[in-house]
Amino acid sequence: AQSVSQHNHHVILSEAASLELGCNYSYGGTVNLFWYVQYPGQHLQLLLKYFSGDPLVKGIKGFEAEFIKSKFSFNLRKPSVQWSDTAEYFCAVILNSNSGYALNFGKGTSLLVTP
Amino acid sequence: NAGVMQNPRHLVRRRGQEARLRCSPMKGHSHVYWYRQLPEEGLKFMVYLQKENIIDESGMPKERFSAEFPKEGPSILRIQQVVRGDSAAYFCASSREPSGTGLSGEQFFGPGTRLTVL
Numbered sequence: 001a002q003s004v005s006q007h008n009h010h011v012i013l014s015e016a017a018s019l020e021l022g023c024n025y026s027y028g029g030t031v032n033l034f035w036y037v038q039y040p041g042q043h044l045q046l047l048l049k050y051f052s053g054d055p056l057v058k059g060i061k062g063f064e065a066e067f068i069k070s071k072f073s074f075n076l077r078k079p080s081v082q083w084s085d086t087a088e089y090f091c092a093v094i095l096n097s098n099s100g101y102a103l104n105f106g107k108g109t110s111l112l113v114t115p
Numbered sequence: 116n117a118g119v120m121q122n123p124r125h126l127v128r129r130r131g132q133e134a135r136l137r138c139s140p141m142k143g144h145s146h147v148y149w150y151r152q153l154p155e156e157g158l159k160f161m162v163y164l165q166k167e168n169i170i171d172e173s174g175m176p177k178e179r180f181s182a183e184f185p186k187e188g189p190s191i192l193r194i195q196q197v198v199r200g201d202s203a204a205y206f207c208a209s210s211r212e213p214s215g216t217g218l219s220g221e222q223f224f225g226p227g228t229r230l231t232v233l
Binding site: 004032036042043044045046049090092094101102103104105106107108 | 118119146148150155156157158159160163171174206208213214215220221222223224225226227
């Protein structure tokens with residue numbers, strides 16, 4: 001079965017530290033890739049997405065992600081985190097299959113940034 | 116510009132009762148998606164609807180669950196005879212265009228309805 005794996009469930013960083021959250025998917029066909037963020041008490045918001053073209057995607061708030069097709073990965077990065085980045089981060093994939101519009105989510109990574 | 120609205124935000128039901136969850140998509144959006152998030156799990160797709168049509172309900176449990184998106188009014192997710200295992204957060208998303216590989220229909224999410232079954 002197709003799946004989306006997020007390796008880290010809980011991450012604690014100090015402000016100014018660099019962030020990398022892992023995401024791998026198991027599907028051999030065409031995919032669209034997404035990272036969503038959910039700040040405490042708020043809606044899920046789209047951070048960035050990859051459809052085609054340059055595999056290095058830049059999103060909002062200084063986040064970026066790199067699609068490495070050979071590794072089936074789409075890791076999220078930020079060079080220097082801030083306290084306001086404390087949130088839940090979800091990787092998601094749309095598969096080119098019968099349900100070619102359903103977002104398949106990972107379980108999420110909870111990020112806590114300490115002052 | 117109002118985003119995706121869901122109500123109620125919290126719903127408590129006893130076993131055997133019915134739960135009705137409402138979703139009003141963003142203005143101009145005619146595509147609605149429902150997802151369920153069980154404790155300690157990621158969001159799971161349930162159903163995709165366009166106005167008056169169910170396009171894909173492959174993620175819906177076969178019994179007790181139904182969804183609709185009428186010509187007028189919000190989309191409704193209905194759970195009959197709720198059981199404790201239905202306790203979860205239910206999220207609705209909407210898009211202006213269809214989502215899909217190669218398509219740019221970004222899904223905008225509502226705040227969710229947290230259903231608790233006693």
